[in-house]
Amino acid sequence: xxxxxxxxxxxxxxAAKEELALIDVREEAPFASGHPLFAANIPLGKLELEVYARxxxxxxxxxxxxxxxxxxxxxxxxxxQLGYRDVALLAxxxxxxxxxxxxxxxxxxxxxxxxxxxxxxxxxxxxxxxxEVQKLQRQGTELVVLDVRRFDEYQTMNIPGSISLPGGxxxxxxxxxxxxxxxxxxxxxAGRTRSIIGAQSLINAGxxxxxxxxxxxxxxxxxxxxxxxxxxxxQAQESSGEEEAERIAAWELATSAxxxxxxxxxxxxxxxxxxxxxxLFDVRSPEEYRAGHLPGARSVPGGQLVQETDHYAAxxxxxxxxxxxxxxxxxxxxxxxxxxxxxxxVLEASRELFTDRGDWQAPVPAAPKVEEISPATLxxxxxxxxxTLLDFTTSANFRARHIPGAKWLGRAQLKAAVATLPEPDRxxxxxxxxxxxxxxAPELQALSGRPVYVLQGxxxxxxxxxxxxxxxxxxxxHRPEDRYRRPYEGTNVPRKAMEDYLQWxxxxxxxxxxxxxxGFWVI
Numbered sequence: 001x002x003x004x005x006x007x008x009x010x011x012x013x014x015a016a017k018e019e020l021a022l023i024d025v026r027e028e029a030p031f032a033s034g035h036p037l038f039a040a041n042i043p044l045g046k047l048e049l050e051v052y053a054r055x056x057x058x059x060x061x062x063x064x065x066x067x068x069x070x071x072x073x074x075x076x077x078x079x080x081q082l083g084y085r086d087v088a089l090l091a092x093x094x095x096x097x098x099x100x101x102x103x104x105x106x107x108x109x110x111x112x113x114x115x116x117x118x119x120x121x122x123x124x125x126x127x128x129x130x131x132e133v134q135k136l137q138r139q140g141t142e143l144v145v146l147d148v149r150r151f152d153e154y155q156t157m158n159i160p161g162s163i164s165l166p167g168g169x170x171x172x173x174x175x176x177x178x179x180x181x182x183x184x185x186x187x188x189x190a191g192r193t194r195s196i197i198g199a200q201s202l203i204n205a206g207x208x209x210x211x212x213x214x215x216x217x218x219x220x221x222x223x224x225x226x227x228x229x230x231x232x233x234x235q236a237q238e239s240s241g242e243e244e245a246e247r248i249a250a251w252e253l254a255t256s257a258x259x260x261x262x263x264x265x266x267x268x269x270x271x272x273x274x275x276x277x278x279x280l281f282d283v284r285s286p287e288e289y290r291a292g293h294l295p296g297a298r299s300v301p302g303g304q305l306v307q308e309t310d311h312y313a314a315x316x317x318x319x320x321x322x323x324x325x326x327x328x329x330x331x332x333x334x335x336x337x338x339x340x341x342x343x344x345x346v347l348e349a350s351r352e353l354f355t356d357r358g359d360w361q362a363p364v365p366a367a368p369k370v371e372e373i374s375p376a377t378l379x380x381x382x383x384x385x386x387x388t389l390l391d392f393t394t395s396a397n398f399r400a401r402h403i404p405g406a407k408w409l410g411r412a413q414l415k416a417a418v419a420t421l422p423e424p425d426r427x428x429x430x431x432x433x434x435x436x437x438x439x440x441a442p443e444l445q446a447l448s449g450r451p452v453y454v455l456q457g458x459x460x461x462x463x464x465x466x467x468x469x470x471x472x473x474x475x476x477x478h479r480p481e482d483r484y485r486r487p488y489e490g491t492n493v494p495r496k497a498m499e500d501y502l503q504w505x506x507x508x509x510x511x512x513x514x515x516x517x518x519g520f521w522v523i
Contacts, residue, residue, distance in 0.1 A: 002073065002076045002087075002089045003087075003088040003089070004088060004089050004090075004091040005061075005063045005088040005089070005091060006091045006096075006100070007090075007096065007097050007100035007101070010022060010063060011102075011517060013317075014316065014317075014517040014519070015517065017317055017519065018317050019057075019060055019061065019276070019277060019315050019317040019318055020038070020061060020315065020316045020317055021040065021055050021060050021061065021062040021063065021314055021316075022036060022038055022039045022040065022063050022065070022316070023040055023041075023055075023062060023065070024039045024040070024041045024094075025042060025044040025047070025064055025065070025066055025071045025075040026043065026066050026067065026069065026071060026481075027043050027045075027412070027481035027482045028041055028043070028108065028481070028482055028483055028484045029480075029481040029482070029483065029485075030067065030481055031108070031484070032106060032107050032108050032484035034067075034105070034106055035094065035104065035105060035106075035110070036097055036102055036103070036105070037103065037105050037110055037111055037114070037512075037515050037517060037518060038111060038316045038517070039065075039310075040054065040310045040311075040314035041108070041310075043410075043412070043482070044071045044075050044078070044411070044412045045392070045410055045411030045412045045440075046411070046436065047079065047082070048078075048364060048365055048436075048439045049362065049364055049436055049439075050362070051079070051082065051314075052082075052362070052364060052365070053298070053362050053363055054311075054312065054313065054314035054315075055315055056278065056279070056363075057274060057275075057276065057277045058083045058084050058085060059084075059085055060084065060086065060277060060315055061086045061088075062079060062084055062087045063087075063089070064079070064088070064089055064090065065089065065090035065093045065094055065097070066093055066094070068093055068094075068095070072089055072090070076088070076089060082365055083365075102515075103511060103515035105511065105515075106504065107484075107486075107501075107504065108484055108486070109307060109309075109310060110508075111309065111310060111340065111518070112193060112306060112307050112308065112309055112310075112340070113192075113193045113505060113508060114508040114509070114511065114520075115193075115336075115340050115518075115520050116193035116194075116196045116197055117192070117193075117196075117506070117508040117509050118512060118522060119196055119197065119200055119339075119522055120192075120196045120200075120213075121509050122522040123200055123203075125196050125203070125213055126199065126203075126210075126211065126212040126213065127196075127213040127214070127215040128186060128212045128213075129215045129220065130215070130216070130220045130221040130223075130224035130226055131226075133145070133159070133186055134224075134226055136184065137160075137161065141184060142179065142183050142184065143183060143184035143185070143186060144163065144177050144178055144183055144184070144185055144186070145159050145161060145163065145186045145188060145214070146162065146163055146165045146170065146174065146177060146185060146186070146187050146198070147159065147162045147163065147165065147188050147189070148165060148166060148167035148170055148188070148194045148195070148198040148303055149164075149166065149189050149194060150166060150301075150304065151164050151166065151235065153190065153489070154232065155230070155231055155232060155233075156230065156489065156490065156491070157218055157228040157229065157230050157490075157491050158218070158228060158229050158230075158232050159188055159221055159228065160227065160228070160229050162188065162229075162232075163234045163235065163236050164232075164234060164235045164236065165235075166285070166301055166304075167189075167198045167201070167301075167302065167303025167304075167307070168283050168284075168301040168303035168306075168333060169285065169302075169303075169329065170187070170201055170202065170303070171201050171202060171205045171207075171246055171249070171328055171329075172239050172243060172246060172326060172328045172329055173236050173237070173238070173239045174207060174209075175207070175239075175243075176236070176237045176239050176240060177236055177237060178209055181208040182209070183209055184209070184210050184211075184212070185199075185202065185207075185209050185211045185212070186213070186214050187199040187202070187211065187212070187213050187214065188213070188217050188218065189217045189218075190217045190218045190219060190486075190488035190489060191216065191217045191219050191488040191502070191505065192213075192215075192216060192217060192502070192505050193307060193505075194217075194303060194307055195213035195214055196213050197306060197307075197336060198303070199213040200213075201336075204523070205246060205249040205250065205332070206249050217488065218488065219488050219498045219502060220502075222493075222498065223495065223499065228491065239326075243328055246328045247327040247328055250327065250328045250329075250331035250332045250335070251327070251331050253331065253335040254332070254335045254338070254346060256335075256523055257334070257335040257336075257339055257344075257523060259331065259334040259335060259338050259345065259346060260344075260345045260346070261345065261348055262321070262345045262346070262347055262348065263347075263348055264348075264350075264353065266347075267280070267321060267347050267349075270319070270321070271296065276318065276319050277313075277315040277318035277319065278318065278319045278320075278321060279298065279313050279319075279320050280294065280297045280321045280323065280347070281297065281299075281300040281305060281312065281320065282294065282297040282299050282300070282322075282323050283300060283302035283305060283322050283324055283329045283330050283333050284299075284301070284324050284325065284326075284329060286299050286301070286359075288325075290357065290359060292351070292354035292355065292356070292357060293356050294323055294349060294355075295355065295356050297323060297356075297360075298312070298360045299359070299360050300312050302324075302329050302330070302332065302333030303333075305322075305333055305337070306333055306336045306337065309342070313342070317343075318342075318343070319342075319343045319344075319345070320334075320337055320342050320343070320344045320345075321344075321345045321347050322334050322344065322345070322346050322347065323346070323347040323349055325351050325354065330346045331346050335523070339521055339522055339523060340520055341518065341519035364435070367435075367438040368439065368441065370438055370442070370454045371451075371452075371453050372453065372455070372456040373428065373453045373456060374456055374461075375455065375456075375457070375461050375465050375467060376465075378403070378428055378462070379467060381426070381428070382403075382405055386424055386425035386426065387424060387427075387428060388407065388421060388422075388427050389403060389405060389406045389407065389427075389428045389430065390406070390407050390408075390409060390417070390427060390428070390430070390437075390440075390444070391406040391429075391431060391459065392408075392410070392411050392430070392436045392437050392440055393408070393430075393436075393459065394482055394483065395408060395476070395480030395482050395483060396483055397432060397459075398475070398476070399471065399472060399473060400471065401459075401463070401469045401470070402459065402469065402470055402475065403430065403459060403467075403469065403470070404468055404469070404470040405470075406430070406470075406475055407421070407475050407476075408475055408476045408477060409476075409478060410478070410480070410481065410482055411436065411443075413477065413478050414440060414444060414447065415447055416478075417477050418444065418447045418448050420477075421477075423448070423450065424450060425450070425451075426450060426451045427444055427448065427450055427451070427452045427453070428452075428453045428454070428455055429441050429455070430454070430455040430458050430459050430462075431458055432460055433457065433458040433460055434454050434455055434456065434457060437454050437458065438454055487500070487501035488501060
């Protein structure tokens with residue numbers, strides 16, 4: 001029988017600012033339908049690929065829950081197999097949390113979004129409506145609209161004439177985008193949070209230009225009946241490298257927020273300290289990171305880190321260390337994280353220490369031994385009956401491109417799939433790279449008793465050999481729940497969904513007060 005932890009225990013831990021990992025092991029869509037404020041979503045089917053990075057310390061007190069689906073019990077056993085030694089079930093699951101008086105938050109990244117609303121409420125961050133911004137544009141007013149989302153989000157849809165400048169780089173590069181202190185700066189995202197934090201960042205940093213958030217972002221623009229652009233390539237000009245005023249402002253903000261500045265020698269001690277969960281995040285752009293970064297640092301641009309902190313650091317009460325090479329981006333991101341209740345430090349490291357190259361590699365457990373086949377072998381097998389190909393990639397990837405004849409499913413649905421599919425002579429499993437498929441293969445073997453093979457290199461290897469691909473939903477074995485459709489993404493979102501989302505955001509400050517565990521404060 002698994003140990004149980006109760007709502008009152010977890011609430012006391014949060015109040016004491018001790019480390020706590022509260023993990024929702026459902027898929028993202030059901031998670032977004034309701035969860036505690038500081039719950040982190042790590043679906044059962046992806047535990048092996050995500051948990052070591054998000055919960056580094058194996059002695060972390062971990063509490064796991066679902067909403068009666070039977071996933072949490074399996075997750076407890078898997079986490080113990082992965083080396084975690086203090087794992088318990090949430091008493092009563094999500095329903096137990098709610099019955100005990102716990103507040104339930106919907107959507108994703110709820111802590112960051114609630115914090116953004118609190119910032120606006122406390123600082124009265126200036127904003128302009130979509131109609132006001134369009135009027136200024138038509139009048140020829142000197143203004144620049146800076147879109148602080150990721151570049152790929154910007155390309156999906158953007159305010160006409162806007163420039164892509166991801167939020168983590170905003171303070172560093174804003175002055176390079178204006179002709180002088182008279183230029184009106186409008187900061188936008190898809191909804192509210194990044195617009196508010198971006199505009200307030202510039203104000204906090206003391207920029208002399210008039211600054212405003214675009215009220216309700218591209219959602220507000222769309223609800224006002226105004227057209228958006230798609231597929232634009234406009235990106236911000238690089239900074240001059242002479243941002244001394246920005247460096248001083250960022251340092252002062254971080255210091256006033258309680259951020260510490262640590263040397264390389266301090267980090268070497270911290271990284272080997274098994275008593276704390278500590279993450280090292282490089283907040284520069286992914287391109288800069290690939291060109292050279294500190295060993296062990298993970299690439300997380302600062303704007304996204306503030307927006308999606310729970311995606312990277314899943315232990316409330318842990319310690320976050322940030323690094324850059326300019327003295328602006330890390331302190332700015334740190335100042336916000338500290339106000340969100342995190343213990344944060346900025347690592348002062350010289351560029352000579354940025355010796356690693358390439359993409360970040362997630363720490364994962366040793367994969368089980370499996371029998372692999374090449375794309376050529378799979379192609380030959382698929383020409384004859386007897387082979388069933390299962391694809392464990394994301395549903396979005398599957399719909400965009402998959403091997404013809406493949407069946408898609410979430411890994412947590414594997415037992416049901418084996419029970420309903422005709423028994424083949426052999427199974428083949430894949431995903432993008434086959435990283436997840438390798439962990440699913442032994443489970444499939446145990447469930448079916450039939451031979452199981454892993455596609456070497458995954459679907460990406462199949463694609464690299466220019467083999468045929470299919471698109472669409474045909475082959476999906478169940479309704480996808482792995483991706484929650486945000487009401488602020490894409491260009492075909494129903495009007496009511498956008499309006500409901502904004503109403504939810506407006507209510508977050510009151511919900512924080514009811515919850516009482518957040519620990520947020522605003523400079």
